[in-house]
Every structure is written in C-alpha cells, then in structure tokens.
Amino acid sequence: MPKEPIWTPTSPNLVVHGDNLKVIRELPDESFQLIYIDPPFNTGKKQTRQNIKTVRSEEGNRVGYKGMTYETVKGKITSYDDSFEDFWEFLEPRLEEAWRLLKPSGTLYLHLDYREVHYAKVLLDVLFGRECFLNEIIWAYDYGARSKKRWPTKHDNILVYVKDPKGYYFNNREVDREPYMAPGLVTPEKVALGKLPTDVWWHTIVSPSGREKTGYPTQKPLGILRRIVQASSQRGDWVLDFFGGSGTTGEAALQLGRNFLLVDKNKPAFETMKNRLTRAAQVQSEVQDDVGEVQFAKFRQSPPRLVEA
Numbered sequence: 160m161p162k163e164p165i166w167t168p169t170s171p172n173l174v175v176h177g178d179n180l181k182v183i184r185e186l187p188d189e190s191f192q193l194i195y196i197d198p199p200f201n202t203g204k205k206q207t208r209q210n211i212k213t214v215r216s217e218e219g220n221r222v223g224y225k226g227m228t229y230e231t232v233k234g235k236i237t238s239y240d241d242s243f244e245d246f247w248e249f250l251e252p253r254l255e256e257a258w259r260l261l262k263p264s265g266t267l268y269l270h271l272d273y274r275e276v277h278y279a280k281v282l283l284d285v286l287f288g289r290e291c292f293l294n295e296i297i298w299a300y301d302y303g304a305r306s307k308k309r310w311p312t313k314h315d316n317i318l319v320y321v322k323d324p325k326g327y328y329f330n331n332r333e334v335d336r337e338p339y340m341a342p343g344l345v346t347p348e349k350v351a352l353g354k355l356p357t358d359v360w361w362h363t364i365v366s367p368s369g370r371e372k373t374g375y376p377t378q379k380p381l382g383i384l385r386r387i388v389q390a391s392s393q394r395g396d397w398v399l400d401f402f403g404g405s406g407t408t409g410e411a412a413l414q415l416g417r418n419f420l421l422v423d424k425n426k427p428a429f430e431t432m433k434n435r436l437t438r439a440a441q442v443q444s445e446v447q448d449d450v451g452e453v454q455f456a457k458f459r460q461s462p463p464r465l466v467e468a
C-alpha cells in the first residue's frame with residue numbers, strides 16, 4: 160500500500176512535533192515559496208570530530224568559491240571554529256533539504272548572529288551559488304546590558320538566498336513601513352506613509368511585558384516575520400519554518416493569508432505553538448473569511464506518519 164504523505168499542498172496549516180530533518184525529508188520537492196529558519200547555535204551535539212580540517216576532498220562534488228569543492232571550502236572554514244563545525248554539520252543537511260523544497264521562485268531566510276554569519280555566508284555561497292545571495296538583513300535592536308569592553312552587540316543577521324536569481328519573487332511595496340529618521344526633511348504625506356525598509360531593520364525585541372510575549376525564550380518579533388512573509392510570498396503560498404519555536408512565522412502567515420508548515424522537536428515549543436496559533440486563528444477569523452484550519456500533530460517514524468497531537 161502506498162505510504163500516506165505527511166503533507167501535501169492541499170493539507171491544512173500544520174504544526175508538527177518532531178525532529179525536523181526526519182520530517183522535511185518526507186516533503187515533496189519544490190513545494191514552498193518561503194522558508195525562514197532561526198536555528199539554535201548550541202545544538203547540544205557531542206563533539207564528534209570528523210577531522211575534515213584542511214583536507215582537500217576529492218569527493219566534494221560542488222565546485223564553488225575560487226574553483227574549490229564544497230568539501231574543501233567547508234574544511235577550511237570550519238577548521239577555525241570547533242563550535243561552528245558542529246553547528247554546520249547539524250545545519251548542512253537541513254539546508255540541502257531547504258534548497259530542494261523551495262519553489263523556483265522561492266527564498267530562504269536564515270536567521271543567525273554575528274558569531275556565525277560570516278562563515279555561513281561563504282558556505283551558503285557554495286551551497287546555493289554566489290549569484291543566489293540576495294541580501295544580508297541586519298535586525299538592529301536596543302535592549303539589555305551594554306558591554307564596556309567593546310561595542311555592545313545589538314543586532315542579528317538574516318541571510319537571504321533565492322533559488323533562482325532570474326526568477327525569484329520579491330515585492331517590498333506592500334511591506335510594513337517604518338518611521339522616517341528625519342521626518343522634518345520629507346513631506347507630511349511621506350511621514351504619514353512611512354518609509355520603505357532597507358536592509359537594516361530597527362525593531363524592538365519582543366517586550367518582556369508586552370502582549371506579543373509567549374514566554375518562549377527565543378521568540379522573535381512578529382514585525383520582523385511579517386516583513387519577510389510580505390516581501391517574499393503571496394496570499395495562498397506555502398511558508399515553511401522547521402525551527403518553529405514559539406510559532407512567530409505561523410502567526411505572521413495567518414495574519415497575511417499564507418499557509419504554513421512549522422516543525423519543532425521541543426515539547427514546550429509545540430505546546431506554545433498550539434496555544435498561540437489556535438488563538439491567532441480565532442482572532443484572524445473575525446477579520447477574514449478564509450482563515451484555514453490549523454492542525455497539530457506528532458511525527459512518528461517507520462513508516463513515517465502523523466498522529467493527532
């Protein structure tokens with residue numbers, strides 16, 4: 160008997176509790192317009208050295224940066240930083256799946272911080288192709304303690320890669336705008352409209368006492384995800400976030416009429432998403448007729464299937 164697919168483009172919005180690699184390997188090619196991921200840097204993985212450092216692998220099959228194979232580039236880069244090597248070993252197969260899952264018009268947003276972004280940029284240039292790099296978004300915030308020993312680090316980095324540099328979708332005309340920094344220099348009409356964001360986004364973090372807060376420790380602001388969803392997808396498109404956390408991507412997708420598939424292996428994340436997205440779907444259905452159902456399911460292996468959570 161043919162295996163029942165975990166997800167198809169006609170499925171309802173779905174949140175899956177399970178390891179993301181197992182789940183995304185089951186998904187069909189070229190199904191998602193937008194993939195946003197915000198992976199944890201500390202993956203909890205044991206340091207299992209593969210000693211690929213500085214070895215020129217003849218097996219690396221992708222030739223990229225300066226004509227070197229992907230394996231060589233990876234070996235050179237990861238030799239600088241043990242923790243990044245572990246991180247990349249964890250992330251790499253998931254990024255390969257992300258590339259496979261993107262539609263030809265699709266875009267990947269990879270949310271990182273200053274400690275790993277430079278390595279990841281070079282590796283993604285080889286993995287996706289340098290010509291597929293679209294932007295590095297700087298999300299700047301101003302919160303928390305300030306170091307006196309160096310410039311206080313108050314930004315995250317979001318790398319943006321498209322699958323096809325000649326055929327990707329991007330529309331920044333409908334994104335949430337931001338206030339002008341010098342409103343006195345522009346017309347009142349422009350002040351009222353706000354300005355189109357650049358690649359530097361000033362945005363507060365999720366306020367510890369605000370309504371948006373779910374209590375999930377690494378929750379990202381809805382305003383950041385709304386912009387990403389607005390610019391790189393259209394109503395009815397599918398959005399995938401396989402490091403779902405508190406479900407910010409799902410809430411942005413719900414508000415903007417996109418469909419979503421979220422995955423997280425952590426029970427508290429799954430429970431947070433259940434509460435948050437059930438409530439968000441109710442709120443949204445009061446202002447919009449066609450709000451899709453949201454289903455919550457556990458992933459079971461052999462044979463892979465979903466069971467109701």
Ligand SMILES: C[S@@+](CC[C@H](N)C(=O)[O-])C[C@H]1O[C@@H](n2cnc3c(N)ncnc32)[C@H](O)[C@@H]1O
Pocket residue numbers: 177178179180197198199375377378379380401402403404405406407408422423424425428
């Ligand atoms: C930085 S958080 C994401 C936060 C999210 N962007 C938000 O706004 O709430 C990373 C998430 O990845 C999840 N995670 C880590 N490894 C995973 C794996 N192998 N499979 C699925 N989820 C994983 C963690 O449980 C955590 O919730």
